Amino acid sequence: xxxxxxxxxxxxxxxxxxxxxxxxxxxxxxxxxxxxxxxxxxxxxxxxxxxxxxxxxxxxxxxxxxxxxxxxxxxxxxxxxxxxxxxxxxxxxxxxxxxxxxxxxxxxxxxxxxxxxxxxxxxxxxxxxxxxxxxxxxxxxxxxxxxxxxxxxx
Numbered sequence: 001x002x003x004x005x006x007x008x009x010x011x012x013x014x015x016x017x018x019x020x021x022x023x024x025x026x027x028x029x030x031x032x033x034x035x036x037x038x039x040x041x042x043x044x045x046x047x048x049x050x051x052x053x054x055x056x057x058x059x060x061x062x063x064x065x066x067x068x069x070x071x072x073x074x075x076x077x078x079x080x081x082x083x084x085x086x087x088x089x090x091x092x093x094x095x096x097x098x099x100x101x102x103x104x105x106x107x108x109x110x111x112x113x114x115x116x117x118x119x120x121x122x123x124x125x126x127x128x129x130x131x132x133x134x135x136x137x138x139x140x141x142x143x144x145x146x147x148x149x150x151x152x153x154x
Contacts, residue, residue, distance in 0.1 A: 001034045003116050006075040009034060010111040013079055014120045017107050018129045021122075027107055029080040031064050031147070033073035034113070040077075043067060061143040068149040075113035076147035081124070082108050110140060113148045 001009075009032065017027050029045035043064055049055050055063075068076050083097045086104050097103055105124040111117060117139040122129045139145065 001036055001074055003113070006034050006077075006111065006113060006116055009040060009075075010077050010109065010116075010118070010120070013077055014107075014109040014122070014133060017079055017109065018122055018133070021107060021124065021127070021129050024127070027079065027081045030078070032077040032079075033064075033068055033071055034075035034077065035071050035073045041067075041071060041073070045080075058143055061147070064144075064147055068147055071149065073149045075111055075116060078108070078110045078112075078144055078147070080108055082106055084108075084121075110144070112139075112146060 013032065021027055031043040031045070033041040033043065035041060045060055048060055048063060052059070064076065067073075082105075083100075083103045084106055085097060085100060086102045095101075107122040107124060107129065109120040111119075117137070119136040119140055121134040121136070123131050
């Protein structure tokens with residue numbers, strides 16, 4: 001899978017998530033491994049947590065990174081609903097984001113790969129996606145960054 005095909009999959013997943021959320025569906029936490037010359041492989045986090053009681057977010061991240069490396073995935077796309085903080089001057093870091101008064105709910109789609117990194121954020125209000133997606137180009141940090149196998153072949 002080349003960069004243009006990976007970007008198409010990335011944007012298509014975001015478009016489908018918006019459509020499904022606006023249709024009343026819950027957005028699952030999924031990873032899509034984009035492997036050269038193969039259809040995307042999907043990993044559902046809920047399935048991992050059911051199969052492996054006690055799995056943490058770090059365990060999930062390590063599982064996906066290992067699956068990516070073993071499969072030769074050139075890109076990994078992540079889809080999830082999440083909480084993030086609105087822009088505030090001095091955020092209170094003593095409160096979990098999911099309980100913070102300045103939080104907002106979003107759909108987040110990320111792509112990580114050898115030559116393509118980015119994030120699409122979509123605000124959720126009253127269980128519907130509102131406004132235009134915010135597209136951020138470039139790498140990101142956190143436990144779910146650097147997920148691809150970084151195989152430099154087509």
